[in-house]
Amino acid sequence: QSALTQPPSASGSPGQSVTISCTGTSSDIGNYNSVSWYQQHPGKAPKLMIYEVNKRPSGVPDRFSGSKSGNTASLTVSGLQAEDEADYYCSSYAGNDNYVFGTGTKVTVL
């Protein structure tokens, strides 16, 4: 299966919002609600930020929210803070017990 498509970069000033898209197909995002998002700081392991499209694990600030429409999922970070600067990856169930990740988006806080 092919990787989900994300924009390479996104940016915003502190306090602003940034939205990252994750585009798949009717064989993955469009057919399942198993979309999750991960944050990765340089040299660190990724961290789960959103699961099942729009649920937040305990400890993740409510500034992070997720949504899905058709074959595209989105992650919105509201009230940007310096520590939000990181790479973000989406993931989706892709059928046949397989999962696929997105290409990744580098978020810069200006």
Place this chain on the structure above:
Amino acid sequence: EVQLVQSGAEVKKPGESLKISCKGSGFTGYWIGWVRQMPGKGLEWVGIFFPLNSDTRYSPTFQGQVTLSGDKSINTAYLHWSSLKAADTAMYYCVRYGGATLRDNWFDFWGQGTLVTVPS
């Protein structure tokens, strides 16, 4: 406390075999997955293993290239190569599947990563 602790970094020659490990603590009965991240690149799903019954699934990309296994007595999963290539150079993370079914799932805990280097 849920933890995944992986074995240390490895430097191997092309053609050599390697098995890296991921020991889980604070939980049992969960699928354990593996994720590859090549230098400067994104995340790639390798496959998953269920320690309680050794059930295994592979990404089509990695089928035949690696072998997943485990030991339920010590809640440990393994990722094995029989003949390494330079292209296997990457960071490998183990992950715990947080959901109840393979279809409705997410990766809720991650190991610290094992860096595998195979100089060409």
